[in-house]
Amino acid sequence: MPPTATPITPTTTSPAPAPASAPGPAAGPNPAAAPNPAAGPNPAAGPDTVLHAIRTHTRSENPSAFLAMSRGTLAFTAPGLDGVIAYRQAGQYLVQLGGPFAAQGDYLPLLERFLDHARSRGLGVVGAQLQRADAEIYARQGFTVNQFGASWVVHLPGFTLQGGRFMRMRNKISRAFRNGLEVSEVPAQDHAEAIREIDANWLRSKGEAARPLEFLVGEIGGPGQAHRRLFVGTIGSRPVGYISYSPVYGERAGWMHDLSRRIPESSPGLMEAINSHVIEVLRAEGCPWLHFGFTPFTGLDQENELPGHSPAFQWLMHFLWDQGEALYPAQTQLAYKDKWAPQAPIPEYVAFQGDTASLAAFAHIFRACNAF
C-alpha cells in the first residue's frame, strides 16, 4: 500500500531568525553565538522521532525526505521545537538533507538553533536538496540559493508502456523476461546474502577506486528498512539485481525508486523489467506517484533560479551537466529516468551561507556522500 498523505501543519507565528550571513569554517568558532546547550544532534531523537517529522511536516514536499532515516545521518532537534534537521558532518561543514522537517512555526527557530550549533563549533552549514519552498525561505534568511538539479516523478494513474515512445524499452523488458527473469518482492533480512553478492559484483564493475555513495542515496537495512520495499530479480534462482523503494509523504505520496544495483553481466533490460513489474504492482494498489529521486545538474532552468543566486555557480552546474561525468554521471542517470516519461522536473536547490556560493561547501556535499 502507498503511504498515507499527511496533513498540512497549521500556520503559526515564528520568531525572527538570525541572518545567515556569517559563514562558518573560515570565520572560526564564535563564542558570542551562545548556542542552546540542549539543542544539538540528539541520540534520543531516534528513528521514531525522525519518521514522525518527515511524515508530518511535508510542506516542502521533499520526495527524498525518507533519506533522513538512513544510518549515519544525524537528527538535530531542540527542546520545545517540533521537528528535526537531518544532516551529516563532512570536514568543517554540516551538510543538511533538505530543509528542516518541522512544524511551520518551528521551522525558522529550529534552523536558527542549528546555525548557532554549527557556529559554536566553528563549522559551516550547507543545505542540499532543498525544495522550492525551503529555497525561498533560505534565500529570505540571507543564504545564497542556487538550483542544484532536479528530481523526477511519474504519475501512475493512466501510465502505460504502450505507444511508440516506449517501444525500445518494451523490447528490452521482453528480452529480460525471455532470459528467465523473475521479479518478486522480498523481505530484505531474508536476502542479505543475495544483496551482498549483487553489491559486490556491482562495485567491482565500477573500478578499483569506486566508492558507494551514502547520505543522499538510499540504503538497505537499519531502522528504516521496515518501511521500504525491496524487489529482487532472479534468473534461474540466482539473484541478479534489485531495486529498493522508499516511501514518499505529502501531496505526491507514493514510492521512490531508490537504491538499484545489478550484476553487470546479467540480462539487458533487467532494471527496466524489475521497475515495470513494480509499476504494475503499485498501480494495482492505487499508488499515485512513483518518484525517481534527485539527479544533480539536471533540469536546470533560468526560470528556477531565485534572486541573489550566484551566476558563477549556475554556470558551473551547466558545465558539470555537460562535462562532469567523472564527478557524477548525471546524463547517464537522467537517461534512465527519462525512459519512464516523467513529468516536468522538480527543481532542487543548494543553499550557501553568506552572500555568494562556496565551492568548498559544495564539494563537501559530495564528501558527505562518501564520494571522496
Next chain:
Amino acid sequence: MTDHTTPAPETVPEAAPESGPQAAPAPDSTESLQQQLVQSLMGIIGAPDDAETARAADTVLRALDARLAGRAAAA
C-alpha cells in the same frame, strides 16, 4: 541521487572556450575564470581541508560572479 560515483578529479575536463579555436584564453577573460573555477573545484576535492585552496576558490567564484552579472546587466 543514484548510488555510485568514482570521482576522478584529474579526468574532469577543463572548461572549454565558448567559441573559436582552442587557443588559451586571456588570463582575465570569462573563459579563463570559468577554467579556474573548475580547477578550483577539483583542487578542493583533492585537498578538502585546505583553507587556502577554499579561499582561492572563493576569490575565483566572486570574480566570475561579477563578470557574469556584468554581462547580464549589459544584455
